Amino acid sequence: MAYTVDISLIKMNKSYYYEYKGTIVNKIVYKGRTFFDKYEKINKPLTYQIMNDHAEKKIIVAHDLINRQRNIVENIVFDYNGRDPERFWNRASLLLREEGFLNFTAYHSKTPGHLHLYIHKGHTTLNEAIQLGKSLSMKLASKLPKQWRVFPTDELPSEFNILNLPYELYKKERGAAWSKHM
Template identity: 30%
Template sequence: MKVFDLEFSTDHYYIKRSRVVEQIPFNNRTFYAKFERISEPLTPLLFQQHLNKQYTIAVPLVKNGFTDYLVLEYKGEEYLRFSHLVKHLFHTMDITKFYIYQGKDEEKIQVFIHVMHLTLEEAEKQLTEISDRLKQRLTKRWKTLPSTQLPEAYNIVTLPYNEI
């Protein structure tokens, strides 16, 4: 399914519920998931309902231990500064294939970096390098995905709402 400039091929998606739908034990921790897995392909109608904020839809980032996107999600007052800083940083790092979107709120920015079939460990290594460079200029108010520290049902990303 194509979402703006992003391409997701998945046989399932996740829909956010108002309650905890699953407790997930992982690495001696318990995660409380509010996203319910739906074992069907995402349809254009569901995506439209997501854009209309009727549902919050997420898609998995990891398939068979590999990912095609690295994601930075920033939420804070300096979202415009974050966006400009990311563009500058990526230029200096020769990262050219990235997309910046607005999340559900105006202050939420989602940055998708297109990569070619990286393992979860390689993805986390690249994200750590990017995050460390960003921390030199900005207070850390972002998260990176995917992560080896999260269970599969948490290595998901909500679909963006608007292009920036």
């Protein structure tokens, strides 16, 4: 099975990746809390063979949301863990269009019914992305019960601002399709 998910808009740094080990790799104390990291950073390029192994569920691979060299973010991501992904998609896409976001994509995660909604923002400073994510989350929470987390976040250590590679495309929105109706 080949990795056929269109991830071109995610713009991830493929010079390294994270692999889930299932055991504690690192213990991190952050803001008075202790976190146990089960992902190991692999300082090798993320190749299609590794992505294929992920698609076949031989390994679990994650990518970094933060470009650490330039301290920028390309995507703001909603990690939806609720029970009604269609309703979440509809509400979130309406909100994002109202806020002026033209390109966003939702992918299935490992758990059925859970989504990763990538908002393709482009070169955004880390602090701006965190604030924008919080703002969008609060606006969406006024319409739906909150069943998601937003990344990047400053509530978790920097090493936890990673997400597993998508398994399958759910839906995508590209600006030109709906903008003619505005």
